[in-house]
Amino acid sequence: MDRQVEVVAGDHVVSRVAGAVILVAHRERGPMTRDSRAVVAARALGDLVADVTEQAPDGPGRLVARQATRWLMKEAERISPGEPIEFGILSAAATGGIAVFLHGSVTAVLAGSMVEYYRGSDAAFTVDRVAESPAHAAALFIDEGRAPELPERGIGTLIEGLAPAAGAVMWFEGEPPVSRRPARPPVARQWSVEPPPPTAAFDAERDREPDPIPVDPNLIPTRTSNRLPTGPELDPDFGVPADPESVELHHAPTEVGGQGETSGTNPAPKPDPDLQRRLEQTAKANALTVKVLGFKCARAHPSDPRAAFCTVCGMPVDQTQPVAEVIRPPLGMLVLDDGMTYMVAADAVVGRDPEHSDAVHAGLIPLRIDDNSGGMSRVHAEIRLVNWDITLIDHGSTNGTRVRPPGYRDWVRLQPNQPFTLMPGAEIMLGNRVLRLEPVAPPPFG
Template sequence: MDRQVEVVAGGHALSRVAGAVILVAHRERGRLTPESRAVTAVRALGDLVADATELSPDGPGRWIARQATRWLMKDAERISPGEPIDFGILSAADTGGLAIFLHGSVTAVLAGTVVEYYRGSDAAFTVDRVAAPPARAAALFIDESRQELFGHHQRQPELPERGIGSLIEGLAPAAGAVVWFEGESVVSRTPVRAVRPRPAEPPPPTAAFDAERDPEPEPLPVDPDLIPTRTSNRIPASLAAVASDPVTEDIPVDLHRAPTEMAGSSETSGTNPAPKPDPDLQRRLEATAKATALTAKVLGFKCARAHPSDPRAAFCTVCGMPVDQTQHVSEVIRPPLGMLVLDDGMTFMLAADAVVGRDPELSEPARAGLLPLRIDDSSGGMSRAHAEIRLVNWDVTIVDRGSTNGTRVRPPGYRDWIRLQPNQPFTLIPGAEIMLGNRVLRLEPVAPPPFG
C-alpha cells in the first residue's frame, strides 16, 4: 500500500513491511524492548508478510491470511507460551481492496462515508476480511483493556487528526497506526528479497468462494483397511437426498460474490449481518481444544518431524512433509482436522466435537460436552442446535439433528446441494461446503500443501 502510515503514540509494537502494516500488543510488564515478545512476534510476522509479497506482489492479502493462521497454530505458542498474541495486519488484496486480518484484542477502523469497526475479540479465532478501500482512512488499534472488551461498554477508538509523520519501513512503538487514503499516494520501499522456488498453492478462503480462482482439491484415495474403527457402522454406505423443503429451497445464496461487493456491509447492514459471537467463546474454544488434544488418541503414522498424521494420506496432516507409508500404525494424539470457514471469513478450528446453530449454548449436545459454535442467521432457516460436527478417527463428519429446514452439503466439484438425512452422519472432505439456513461454511485443511 503506497499510502501515508501515521503512528499513534503508545507502547505496543508497530511495523511496516512491503507496504503492509503490522501491529502487535505488548502485554508484558515494563516498557517495550528489543527482547520483548511483541517485538519478536512483529518481526516474525514481518518475515511472513515479505514472503507473501514475493508470491503476490500486487495483493498479498490472501497469502498473508493463510500464512498468519498457520503461524498462530504452529509458532505463536513458542514466542508467548500460555499467553495469546493479539495482533492485526492491514495489506493490499489482489482484488484492489484492503485485506484485514485480526486476532485477539485488536480493532480495525474503516473511515469513509460511514465508520466501520472490526474487532478481533468478536471472532471465534480470527477475522479475515476483504474491504473496499475507505474514502478517508483505515486504522489498527490495540484494545488496552481486555476486561472492558468482555463487558457491555466498549469504547470505540477514534481517528486522530492527520499529521505530517509517515512510517515508510521498519519498527516503532505505537498504540495504533492510521493508513490515510485521502490525498496523494506516497512512495513506500519494498525490500528486495531473493525469490525462492515454492510449490504451487491454492489461494486461501475468503468471504466469497470463487470456484474458478480457488479450484477444488482432488479427494484423497481412501483405503478402508488402513484404520480399524469401531464406529464405522455409523457411516451409511450411501446417502440419498430426500424431498426438498419448500421453506428453504428458494433461499438465495450467492457463493460467488466478489469480495469488493461484500466488503462494504457493516455488522448491522444487509439482510444477513455478520455474526457477533459471545466474547467468552474464544477462551472456551482454546480450553476445549487443549483438553481434547490431550485425550483424543487414534491410530496413525508420524512424519519425519514426528508429527501425528492420517495414515491414509501421503503427506503429513500437520506440516505437509511426506510420510513413510511402510511404517506400522501406532497410537498418536490427533491434531486438529481442519478449519470451518464461514462465508464472512470467520474461522472455527476443528479440534473437538461441536454443535452448530443460532443458539446452541444451552442445547443438549452442549450440556453433554460438545463445543457450541453460534452462527447468526437472519433468514429464520437455522435451528437453535442445527447440526453436529463429529470427529471420527481422522474423518470430519456432520450430522443434521432433525432440524426443521434441513442441512445441505455440496462436495467439491459438485454443482448441486445434497440434503442430509436427519441423524445420519456424512463424511466431509476438504473443499466441501455446508449450508445451514442462509449461511455457508467451507471445510479447509490445516496443513500446508505438500512439499515438492
C-alpha cells in the same frame, strides 16, 4: 494500500510492509528491545506479508490470512514458546476492499457511515474478514481493558518499518498528507542491463568495474536492502534500537538451529518438545481443551492415527507407535466464496444470524454468514467435531443444506438432523453461499 498510516503511541509494536499494517502485542516484562518476541514476530510476519504480496500484488488479503494461519500453527512457537502471539493485520483484498486478520486480544475498527468492531478475543482461533474500504478510517488496537477510540487525524505517517505503538490508524478519507516515496535499493554497483549470453563471455562481462552510483541518504530499507542504514542515515522515527551489524528488517530468526541441522522437507526433522505445552496454552486461552487418542509425528505434533502424514505439518507419521491422549489441533479450514476463512477448531453453528440461538447458549461458536438471497436460515446448520472427524448437520433449515464431496459433480441434499462426515475438498452450499473445506496442514513434505 498507499494510505496515511498514523501510529498511536504505546508499548507494543507496529510494522508496515508492502502497504499492509501489522500490530503485535508486547507481553513480556520490561521495555521492548530488538530481541523482544513481539519485535521478532513483527519482522517474521512482515516477511510473510512481503512474500505473499509478490505472489498476489493486486490483493493479497486472502492469501495473507491463510499463510498467517499456517504460520501460527507451525512457526509461532519457535518465537514465543508457551505463550500465544497476539497480532492483527490489515491488507488489501482482491475485491478492492480491506482484509482483516486477528489473533488474540487485538481489535479492528472500521469507521465509515457506521463504526464496526472486530475483536480477536471473541473468536475461537482467528478472525478473518473481508469488508469494503471504510469511508473514514480502519484501525488496529491492542486490547487494554477499554474500548478503542480513533484519535484526531494528524500529519505523521509510517511509510515502512517498525515503531512502538498501542495501535495504528489507516486513514481513507482524503489524500494522505505525506505521499509515499518509492524506495530504491542501496546498491553501490550496477551491472549491464543487457542479459549476458550463455558463453564464456559471461564471466568477462562480470569482471568489468562500472562507475559507482551515489546512494540516497534517505533510502528506506526494502526487500532487496534488508539492513538498516547506520549513523546519520538512521531514521529517527524508528523506535527499536538498531545494531548495524545484526538488525534485519525482513529476516526474523524464526528457525532455531544452525547449518547441518535437519529442517524443511527432511523426513527426520528436529522434534518440537514444547508443542504440547503450546497447544495446552492455546486451548486454555480459547476454552477448547479437547483431548483425543492419536499419534505424534517426528516433531511431536498430534495427528489423526488414520493418517499417514501429520495433521499439523504434513510430515510422515510412524504408524507402529502406540496411541496416546493428545490435545486435538484444528481439523481444517472453511474457505467462503469471498475468500474469508473459518478455522474448524470447535463445534459451531452456521447461519445468517446464529448469535442468539439455543446452540450458541449451549456453548457452540456462532459463524455468521451474510446472504442476501433469502435462502439461508438464521440457524442453518451445525458443525460438530467427533474425535478426528468433521461432521455437518442440517438444522432443519427451510431450503436445506447441500454438500458436494470431492470428485463429485452433483450436490447431495442432507437429511435434517443427520450427521454427514466431511472430507478435505468437500463443498457446502448454504442458501446462495458456498464454503470449501481445506486441510490446515500443507501437502506432505510441503
